[in-house]
Amino acid sequence: MPSIPLNALRLSPLRLALLGLLLFALPYSILLAHSYLTIDDNLDTELSIPYLLVRHGVAFNYDTKAVVPAIMNGLPRNALRSGLSPTIGLFALLPPWAAYLVHQALVRLLGLLGMYALLRREFLVEKRSSVLAAALALCWAVLPMYTIYGVSVLGQPALLLAFLGLRHGPARWWHWVLIVGFPLWSMFVFVGPFILAALGGWWLWDWGRTRRPNGRFLAGLVLLLVGYLVVEWRLFYSLLVAKQFVPHRLEFDMAQLTDMSLQAGLQSAAQFFLFGQYHASRFLRGAVLLAVVVAVVLAPAGQRAGRLRRFAPWLVALAGIALFSGFYPQLVALAQTRLPLLVAFNFGRFHFLTPLLWFLLLALALRCLPGRWQGAVLGLQLLIGLGMNPEWLNNLRELAGRPNPHEPNYTAYVAPALFRKVQQAIERQTGLAPAQYRVASLGLPPAVPQLNNFYTIDSYQNNYPLSYKHHFRPVIAGELAKSPDLRRYFDAWANRCYLFSAELGKNFRVGAAPPRVVQDFDFDAAAFRQLGGRYVLSAAQLATPARSGLRLAGVFEQPGAYWRIWLYEVTK
Numbered sequence: 001m002p003s004i005p006l007n008a009l010r011l012s013p014l015r016l017a018l019l020g021l022l023l024f025a026l027p028y029s030i031l032l033a034h035s036y037l038t039i040d041d042n043l044d045t046e047l048s049i050p051y052l053l054v055r056h057g058v059a060f061n062y063d064t065k066a067v068v069p070a071i072m073n074g075l076p077r078n079a080l081r082s083g084l085s086p087t088i089g090l091f092a093l094l095p096p097w098a099a100y101l102v103h104q105a106l107v108r109l110l111g112l113l114g115m116y117a118l119l120r121r122e123f124l125v126e127k128r129s130s131v132l133a134a135a136l137a138l139c140w141a142v143l144p145m146y147t148i149y150g151v152s153v154l155g156q157p158a159l160l161l162a163f164l165g166l167r168h169g170p171a172r173w174w175h176w177v178l179i180v181g182f183p184l185w186s187m188f189v190f191v192g193p194f195i196l197a198a199l200g201g202w203w204l205w206d207w208g209r210t211r212r213p214n215g216r217f218l219a220g221l222v223l224l225l226v227g228y229l230v231v232e233w234r235l236f237y238s239l240l241v242a243k244q245f246v247p248h249r250l251e252f253d254m255a256q257l258t259d260m261s262l263q264a265g266l267q268s269a270a271q272f273f274l275f276g277q278y279h280a281s282r283f284l285r286g287a288v289l290l291a292v293v294v295a296v297v298l299a300p301a302g303q304r305a306g307r308l309r310r311f312a313p314w315l316v317a318l319a320g321i322a323l324f325s326g327f328y329p330q331l332v333a334l335a336q337t338r339l340p341l342l343v344a345f346n347f348g349r350f351h352f353l354t355p356l357l358w359f360l361l362l363a364l365a366l367r368c369l370p371g372r373w374q375g376a377v378l379g380l381q382l383l384i385g386l387g388m389n390p391e392w393l394n395n396l397r398e399l400a401g402r403p404n405p406h407e408p409n410y411t412a413y414v415a416p417a418l419f420r421k422v423q424q425a426i427e428r429q430t431g432l433a434p435a436q437y438r439v440a441s442l443g444l445p446p447a448v449p450q451l452n453n454f455y456t457i458d459s460y461q462n463n464y465p466l467s468y469k470h471h472f473r474p475v476i477a478g479e480l481a482k483s484p485d486l487r488r489y490f491d492a493w494a495n496r497c498y499l500f501s502a503e504l505g506k507n508f509r510v511g512a513a514p515p516r517v518v519q520d521f522d523f524d525a526a527a528f529r530q531l532g533g534r535y536v537l538s539a540a541q542l543a544t545p546a547r548s549g550l551r552l553a554g555v556f557e558q559p560g561a562y563w564r565i566w567l568y569e570v571t572k
Contacts, residue, residue: 013134014116020138021112024386025105027395033097036394036409038146041279043413044445044508045460046148047100049080050091052450059083059092062234064242070455072468072497073438073532076245078238079463084231086185087150096451097410104147107185111154112141115359118157122164123363132366132374139381140359143281144389150185153281156195156356158182159224163199166216167206179220183227188235189345189462190279191352192228196221198353245465252343253492254333269326272351273319280352283388287381288358291365294373307368314361318354325351406511408562418558419452422567425554426535438532440475442499442521443510443539444563457533460496469494471531476500478522499523499536510539512557512564517541525549525570536568546571 011019028035037043053059058066060083067074081087086106090099116137124133145154162178165171186192199221207213229236238244258264276282292311299307328348336343362381366374386392394407403409423434430437438457439449446456457472473480473490480487482502490500498508503518510516518540525548528536536550545552550568557564 013131014137017112017116017134017138017141018109021108021141024142024392025108027392027399028101028104031395031398031409032101033095033411034398034409035097035101036391036398036403036407037097037100037413038391039407039413039509042146042148043410044447046146047096048447048450050088050099051096053077053080053083053088054092055453059088062237064238064244069435070450070453071459072461072464073457075459075461075464076238078234078244079247079461079465081187082231082234084184085150087148096414100148103150107147107151107154108141108145110151110158112137114155114158114161115140118161118164119363121161123360124367129367132378133363135378135382136359136363136366139378139385142382142385142389142392143283143355144278144385144391145281146279149187149190149279151182152186152191153352153355155182155186156191156353157359159195160356163202163217163220166220167214169216171216175220176223179223180227183224183231188228188232190349192232193347194350194353196225196228198350199224246467247344247463248466248469248494249344249463250340251466251469251491251494252336254329254336254343256488256492258329258333260330260333265327265330267326268329269323272325272354273322276354276358277325277351280349281355283355284384285358287377287384288362288365290380291362291369291373291377294377295365295368298370298373299368310364311361314357314364318357318361321350321354324348406509408511412560412562414448414451415558415561415563416452418556418561418563418565419449419454421556421558422537422554422565423452423454425556425567429553437534439535439537440499440528440533441537441539442501442518443504443508443516444537445508446498448563449537454537457528457531458498460498462495464497469497472497474527475524475531475533477524482522501540504540511562512539515541515564517543519543521545521548523548523550529570534570536570538566538568539563541566542568 037047050059052068052070056068056070058068058077061077064076064078066077068077068080087103090103093099094102116133119133119136120130124136140157141154147154151158158178159182162175165175183192203214203217203221206217239247274285276285292315296304296307296311325348332342332348362377366377369377394404397403398409426432426437434454437455439454440446440456440458441449445460446458447460449456450459476490476499479500479502480490483500483505486500486502486505489496489506496508501518501521503520504510504516516539521542535553542548542550545568549571551571552566553569554567555564556567
């Protein structure tokens, strides 16, 4: 690649990559609280958790009796994420939107630096490859990502670099620092067991090949395991020792939720192979496959077989993970009665390792390509990463003044001014502060009231007591009876412990426009009151609230807010 522009600008390739990441972050820096943040499985659940842990002072309270009072009448604190994380620290210092933006910037920065260091030390070590490494590191750092999970994915290159250092020797102090730091800023349930399994398998393979166990590598593996045990000890203790509660996950029924046909399994496997999974970064693998094909086709005739042999193990491993991930729900459905642990914990998350494997394969293929092809493939990968990053694209639309009407920005979605009006109206009518009553939501996620300091009896949680699910079900039993889909959704899963309406279906984002009216809301007000509920915050109007044991207490609007809120109070 030509070096004249770099010399003229007097910027190293790494600095240019950092400048590119800064440009990527620029829309967030301009929009601030009006930035669009990914909603599904993010703003509708993950941001409220660290916020409430900090707000209620239980981030580091691991007592088995500690609860978060604003969630589900006092969700056990140990059902939620660890407090030993930079994520919690940022939410303690900043409002949720600012904590998220700073957190994202740091995670992506560390991802870029980690990938660049890995490539320069292990894969693209030639001096002339610095531009290639920096460009590839930038492509890695801008991938669509759930950065609220910390360095679970983007930090994997740094962790791999540390273990490669231990494998080859000599061990450096920073190898150990990276290994200790990874559990602090990653999610064990998403990547911990799978990284440990992959590294453990690698260590065993080395031992079998060399007939000598690598003590440094094993020490690193033990340190990583101990790190996770320290960070997540309250989870292990509450579930395995204290047995604080029986998790609702034990009632997951994959047989009801899973299409058991061969075609469905193959389609899912193809999705995992070509696109990945959205929590672990969903992007088209087309640029990588193009680089591999071109590297083989352009190779001299005598070298094609060698290149195929070099790339084949990577593609076979990736295809194997995709097949396992695609058919895993069916395997669980078949074995869940014999092995309940398969239902309680998702052992199919090896796909969280595949984004890094694809990028390492891309690095190997790029080494075999001429300069023009390198630039074309990297440009294509950058376009794929940006073009499949809906959060970033929606922020460009916000900047252009053409926001997606179905994807509100943070301020419109959380709508603090609107929900402050609701709180003030309740206080005027009853004299009660939010901690003195409980609410549930219809047509909007409970995380929105939670971020506005309401106390909710409903929530979106990956782990909560099974007994609470059973106590909550009578409230919505009438609506579940109307819809087999919703009944299956709750009875066989129930991470979303929500108020449901068969007329709304799974629409948990009922905006102010167009207005929605629920004609018949079969709601058990007595069961709701027994749970402590007093108010329903509804994003849809109820045509006959009296038949549901409710009375209208107010209608609230706010310019710029995504929602119109009908406030209903229980009368029975």
